[in-house]
Amino acid sequence: MKNFCSFYIASLLLAATALSADAKQLRVFILAGQSNMQGQGFIAADPKRNNGKGSLEYLVKDPATAERFKPLIDKDGKWVVRNDVWISYLDRKGPLTVGYGATPERIGPELGFGWVMGGNVDEPVLLIKCAWGGKSLAVDFRPPSSGKIPYPLNPKLAADIEKDPQIVGKYYRETLRLTHGAMDDIKDSFPALTGYEPVLSGFAWHQGWNDRIDNKFNAEYEANLANFIRDVRLDLKTPNLPFVIAETGMNGPEETNPRALSLMKAQAAVADYPEFKGNVAFVSTRAFWRSKEESPTSQGYHWNTNAETYYLIGQSMGQAMKTLVGEAK
Numbered sequence: 001m002k003n004f005c006s007f008y009i010a011s012l013l014l015a016a017t018a019l020s021a022d023a024k025q026l027r028v029f030i031l032a033g034q035s036n037m038q039g040q041g042f043i044a045a046d047p048k049r050n051n052g053k054g055s056l057e058y059l060v061k062d063p064a065t066a067e068r069f070k071p072l073i074d075k076d077g078k079w080v081v082r083n084d085v086w087i088s089y090l091d092r093k094g095p096l097t098v099g100y101g102a103t104p105e106r107i108g109p110e111l112g113f114g115w116v117m118g119g120n121v122d123e124p125v126l127l128i129k130c131a132w133g134g135k136s137l138a139v140d141f142r143p144p145s146s147g148k149i150p151y152p153l154n155p156k157l158a159a160d161i162e163k164d165p166q167i168v169g170k171y172y173r174e175t176l177r178l179t180h181g182a183m184d185d186i187k188d189s190f191p192a193l194t195g196y197e198p199v200l201s202g203f204a205w206h207q208g209w210n211d212r213i214d215n216k217f218n219a220e221y222e223a224n225l226a227n228f229i230r231d232v233r234l235d236l237k238t239p240n241l242p243f244v245i246a247e248t249g250m251n252g253p254e255e256t257n258p259r260a261l262s263l264m265k266a267q268a269a270v271a272d273y274p275e276f277k278g279n280v281a282f283v284s285t286r287a288f289w290r291s292k293e294e295s296p297t298s299q300g301y302h303w304n305t306n307a308e309t310y311y312l313i314g315q316s317m318g319q320a321m322k323t324l325v326g327e328a329k
Contacts, residue, residue, distance in 0.1 A: 025123045026196035028183060029321065031110055032141075032175050033207035035133035036248075039101030039108015041307030042296045054295035054306040056098060056107060065308065071115070072098070085118035086190050088182040089129035093189050096127065107307055109206055109246070109314030116318025121201075121325070124193060128182045130175040136210035137224045138217035142169040143231040146224050151216045172228070176235055200238050202321045203229075206313065208248030209301055212263035222266035226273060229280060242324035243280045244317045245271055250300055252289025278327050281320040288312040 031037060045052025045061075052058040060069045074080050085096040087110060092100060096118070101108040110127055117125045135141060139149065139157070149168065153161070161167050182189065183198040205228075211217040225245070233241050245267050248260070255261060264286075271282035288309045295304035303309040 024196050026126055026186065026193055026198045027117070027121050027123045027201045028126045028128060028179075028198045029113070029117060029202045029204060030128050030130060030175070030179055030200075031113065031204045031206075032130045033205055034131060034135040034210060035102065035302060036209070036250075036310075036313075037108060037129070037131035037206040038133055039106050039110065039131075039310050040299070040302040040305045041101060041107040041310035042305055043098050043101075043105055043107060043307065046296065049296040050293070052296075053293075054290060054304065054308060056307040056311075059308055059311075069311075072111075082114065082118055083192075085114040085125045085127065086193065087114065087127040087129060088178075088189060089127075089131075090178075095192075100129065101310070102133070106305075108310050109204070109317060112311040112314025112316075113204060113318040113321070114314070116315055116322060120318075120322045123199075124196060126182070126186075126190070126193070126198065128179050130171075130178045132171060134210060135171050135207070136214070136217055137207060137221060137228065138211055138214070139168055140171040140210075141175070141207070141228065143172055143224065143228040144169065145227045145231050146220075150220075172231070176232075179236065200236060200241060201325060202242040202244070203232060204244045204246070204317045204321060206246040206248075206317070208263050208267065209250070212248060212257075212259045215259065218259050218263050218266075221263055222269055225267065225270045226276075229270070229276065240279045242321060243276075244283060244320045244324065245280070246283045246313055246317050247285040249284065249286035249289065250303055251286075253286045255286065279324060281324055283313075283316045283320050285313050285316065288316075 042055040045055040045057035059065045060073050072080055079098045081095050081097040087096050087100050089100050096114040098107055100110050110129055114127055187194045211221050229243050233239055247264050247267055268282045271280045290306040290309050292298035292304050295306040297305045299305055
């Protein structure tokens with residue numbers, strides 16, 4: 001009887017320890033891609049830029065959008081700084097708020113994504129954003145299992161690679177390095193999260209422009225993206241890491257460019273692979289396109305720099321991730 005009681009008490013202690021450990025988890029999500037994951041959405045409502053239309057400041061005041069965006073501002077009209085979602089983006093780190101786009105004056109998908117995840121997981125959230133402008137999957141993010149580039153490149157790029165072969169896959173490797181670095185540096189970079197155990201919980205991908213403008217890159221995009229998912233999971237030792245692909249949907253539902261349509265079809269196809277069922281999701285973004293008349297600029301490849309678009313892309317990725325994370329439990 002004494003042995004049984006000792007075993008029972010020990011079991012309770014182990015269970016309590018496990019519950020305590022779970023309660024101290026930090027949910028980590030990687031956000032990766034090129035300039036549209038960096039984020040080009042204007043925060044300030046500049047009268048010189050279409051009277052401020054499409055900026056975040058305009059959206060929180062415009063009656064047509066204020067209801068959706070009012071949670072982003074406090075009672076004093078200042079941008080909310082979350083105390084449950086944190087972000088590491090290259091040299092910028094801190095609690096999630098506006099200003100983590102390509103520059104501190106812009107937002108990207110991280111804002112909408114972070115608000116969804118912060119509101120739907122019990123643990124604190126850390127976003128690790130790994131994004132650089134003008135990067136292709138075929139070359140810059142090329143995953144190891146895609147092997148050598150099997151076709152001729154333009155002379156300048158070929159010469160650059162000949163001088164420095166490490167160009168191929170450089171940003172794949174850099175994404176891994178930044179992920180490990182941020183997860184290993186919680187105590188110093190985020191003192192408020194000291195004592196939490198980081199748990200890699202998902203990967204969000206928004207990229208494609210530099211592949212959709214090149215026929216050869218475009219043709220192998222589906223294979224490269226599938227390899228990218230497999231290799232990331234292998235290298236980060238997370239076999240079923242939830243993965244969300246956001247469509248490269250610039251120009252909206254009216255897009256007719258064959259390369260653009262081909263690349264978006266490839267992105268959707270990867271999420272339908274039987275091996276990825278229940279752990280990879282594709283998010284359509286074309287409905288989030290806003291015309292230049294509704295936006296700060298006419299930069300179509302940057303979604304006309306419309307903050308609403310970037311927020312909605314992030315929000316939709318977050319909603320898809322929420323489902324995948326739920327299924328992964």
